[in-house]
Amino acid sequence: MRKLFVALMPLIAVAGINFGQQSAIKINNPWIRISAEGSNTALFFELVNNSDQPDTLFEAESDLAEVVEVHETYKRENDMMGMRRVKFVVIPPKSVVIFKPRDLHVMLIKLKKDMKENDKGVAILIFKNAGRIKLEAVVRNMPRMNN
Amino acid sequence: MKKRIGLFFLLIILLTISCGDNFPVIEDLGNTDYRLVDQYANETVFPDNIKGKIVIAGYIFTNCPDICPLTTNNMRLIQERLKGEGIEGVQFISISFDPDNDSPEVLKKFAEIRNLDLSNWTFLTGEKPVVDELMKHVGVLAVPGDSTVFPSGKVSYYYIHTDRIQLIDEEGKIRKNYPGSSINIDEIVNDVKQFVR
Numbered sequence: 318m319r320k321l322f323v324a325l326m327p328l329i330a331v332a333g334i335n336f337g338q339q340s341a342i343k344i345n346n347p348w349i350r351i352s353a354e355g356s357n358t359a360l361f362f363e364l365v366n367n368s369d370q371p372d373t374l375f376e377a378e379s380d381l382a383e384v385v386e387v388h389e390t391y392k393r394e395n396d397m398m399g400m401r402r403v404k405f406v407v408i409p410p411k412s413v414v415i416f417k418p419r420d421l422h423v424m425l426i427k428l429k430k431d432m433k434e435n436d437k438g439v440a441i442l443i444f445k446n447a448g449r450i451k452l453e454a455v456v457r458n459m460p461r462m463n464n
Numbered sequence: 465m466k467k468r469i470g471l472f473f474l475l476i477i478l479l480t481i482s483c484g485d486n487f488p489v490i491e492d493l494g495n496t497d498y499r500l501v502d503q504y505a506n507e508t509v510f511p512d513n514i515k516g517k518i519v520i521a522g523y524i525f526t527n528c529p530d531i532c533p534l535t536t537n538n539m540r541l542i543q544e545r546l547k548g549e550g551i552e553g554v555q556f557i558s559i560s561f562d563p564d565n566d567s568p569e570v571l572k573k574f575a576e577i578r579n580l581d582l583s584n585w586t587f588l589t590g591e592k593p594v595v596d597e598l599m600k601h602v603g604v605l606a607v608p609g610d611s612t613v614f615p616s617g618k619v620s621y622y623y624i625h626t627d628r629i630q631l632i633d634e635e636g637k638i639r640k641n642y643p644g645s646s647i648n649i650d651e652i653v654n655d656v657k658q659f660v661r
Contacts, residue, residue: 350529350533352529352533353574355570356526356527356570356573356574357527358533383614383615384612384614388610390530390531395626397624397626398531398624398626398627398645399610399624399625400528400531400609400622400624401610402610402612418530419531419646422529422530424529425529426529426612426614426620434579458579459533459534459537
């Protein structure tokens, strides 16, 4: 019996994770900005809420970095830009919230390894209603911002 | 004869405009020396090291997850455009305003992982008082803002900072400021063309 329990441990451990297939929240186009070990970078994606109820993203996890936090970039006077942690992000019903450069992002703080172009990385987003949703993001250099 | 004189003056006016004289001098760095080090830990004196070249300068800190990588990426795009159009004699400089973290080694890795072309692009850092003075001179503000506390108890600060790329002429005079993370590439490429002799 004990052997059976040990064999099933990995399955039990991931039982709480929704891989996105049947969730009311869909995660589209996840990507991580290229960065070096020891540095910080950002994870971007689109959150699609297909349900009639709002949901709330309040945390993110990943083994890629020492600390993972939900952040936003903001503009201040005189061309000053800053960044701050946000405690939660509400995804209204039947809507899309985009995490993108110069805006909302999941910050991967102090990367444990180099994230080179076309590498892949896993993260888990934690929602109030949808629970834990796992994503796999590809590492990219950045798209052009303007023009 | 009058026509020839008219044409002569028109030519002079066109030459003047083409050398960028329609860009006001924002700040003159020409008479100053800032002792810095590049990404290879070679000592250098700014702006002496770039005199005689048109310079596109960006101001960054490598712990920045969003704005500074965008600024760097935009500089890469400008570099590619200028090379594609056969425009030479332009030097790219990225200066860190976080020298406590941004050692030459960190800057080198920041550039390498992005596969940047360093043939005409230098990353600079230095002693904090020197860097602070330089930032004041070029009009870039950087103040510690939000922070992250690591499990070890160590605290890492993120700067609220001026989002900036600058165009500097061959004499070390700042001629135009642009928003680094959202710069219009066409605009700066066209501006550079007015300084190219």
